[in-house]
Amino acid sequence: MLNFSNNKLNNEGRLRTVLDIGCGVASFGAYLLSSDIIAMSLAPNDVHQNQIQFALERGIPAYVGVLGTKRLPYPSRSFELAHCSRCRIDWLQRDGILLLELDRLLRPGGYFAYSSPEAYAQDEEDLRIWKQMSDLVGRMCWRIAAKRNQTVIWQKPLTNDCYMEREPGVQPPLCRSDDDPDAVWGVSMQACITLYSDYDQGVKGSGLTSWPARLTSPPPRLADFGYSNEMFQKDTELWRRRVESYWDLLSPKIESDTLRNLMDMKANLGSFGAALRRKDVWVMNVVPEDGPNTLKVIYDRGLIGTVHNWCESFSTYPRTYDLLHAWTVFSDIEKKGCSGEDLLLEIDRILRPRGFVIIRDKQAVIDFVKRYLVALHWETVATADSSIESDHDGDDIVLIIQKKLWLTSGSLKDTE
Incomplete structure (x- = not known):
C-alpha cells in the first residue's frame, strides 16, 4: 500500500x-x-x-x-x-x-x-x-x-x-x-x-542510516550520553570479541539451530546483540531503569529491547528464552540490597530446559552462583577468566551454565 x-x-x-x-x-x-x-x-x-x-x-x-x-x-x-x-x-x-x-x-x-x-x-x-x-x-x-x-x-x-x-x-x-x-x-x-x-x-527526520549499516554506525543520540564515535566503535569491537569467545566455549553444546530467543540482561549500547548479527537469533536488550537510558541508542541501531529493574520479575512467560547473558547484573542488584537468590530463581523461570546462562561478573558472584547449581538442576558448561580475551577486562570471570531437563519423581512415575 x-x-x-x-x-x-x-x-x-x-x-x-x-x-x-x-x-x-x-x-x-x-x-x-x-x-x-x-x-x-x-x-x-x-x-x-x-x-x-x-x-x-x-x-x-x-x-x-x-x-x-x-x-x-x-x-x-x-x-x-x-x-x-x-x-x-x-x-x-x-x-x-x-x-x-x-x-x-x-x-x-x-x-x-x-x-x-x-x-x-x-x-x-x-x-x-x-x-x-x-x-x-x-x-x-x-x-x-x-x-x-x-x-x-x-x-x-x-x-x-x-x-x-x-x-x-x-x-x-x-x-x-x-x-x-x-x-x-x-x-x-x-x-x-x-x-x-x-x-x-x-x-528533517531521524538522521539514521539504513539497515544494516545503522547497526555499526554511531547514531545521533549517542551524544546524549557524552559518548564519542570512537567510544562507540571500541564498545562494538570489544563485544564482538567477547561474543566470539562465548561461542567458542558454547560450541561443544550447540548446533546452528539450538538458540533463537536471547536476552541481554544489561545491554548498555546493545553491542552484545549487534555481535550476533550473523546468527539466526534475536536479542531482547534490557536496560536497567536506574542507569543511563541507552535503550534509545539500541533502537537507533535497529535492535529492540525494554527497560527493567532486576529486583522485580520480568514480563514474560516461564521457559521462553534459550540464553540469558548477565554482565555484572548480580553485582548491581547486590548494591540495591536485592536478593541474588531471587534473581537466580527468576532466571530459572525464564530459561527453557537445556537453555544457557552466561554470567560475567566478579569471582565472589561466581562462587555464590555455584553454591546453587545442584538445587537449581544447573550444570557448568565452562568457566573462564578475562585473560583468555584480548581486552583483559579487570577481574571478571565468565561462567556458562546449562539448565538440565529434569522431572520430579512423581512425573517420572506418570510416564511409566
Missing part, C-alpha cells in the same frame, strides 16, 4: 523497527522477518496475554505489556511503524492518550497501520468512530499515506512545522518543555504531542 521503492517492505532498509499492538500469536511479526524487519509484538495484559507464549515458542520477539496509565517501556522515536489489526483498543479514550503514546514512540515520518471496521465506516457507529479518529489525528498533524477497504495508514510529519502552525488552543497540546519523552519507568502517559529535537528538526 505504501509503494516503497522496488516494492521492498523495508523501504531499502529505512524501515527496520516495528511495534505490533494486540499482536495475537505474532504472525505479523513473523511475516516481516524475511524482509529484515524486526517487530516488538506487544500483547495487552488481558485475556489474550497467553498468546505471547505462543509467539515466543515460534521464536518471535514478544512482550506482555499494559496499555493503561503508564508509558510503554520504550524511549521516544523508537519505531518506524506501529501496527494494530483488530486489536480491540479504544484509541479515543481519555482525549486520545493512547494514540498520543504511539505518537511519542514513532520516529519522524513514522507510520501507523490501522486495520479495523471503523476505517471502512459501514454503519453509524463505525462512521462516528472513524470521524472522531480522523479529526484527532488531523489535529496531531498526521496525514493519510494510504487507505484501502478497512485499512488505513497514517504518517507522522517529518518536522515540527505543522505543530507550530496550529491555531492557539488546539488540542491536544504540545508537551511541556521539561517533559522527558524518554523517561518511561513508572512514568504516566501524557495527553500531549512530543516535539522533535533540534537535531531531528534540522535534518
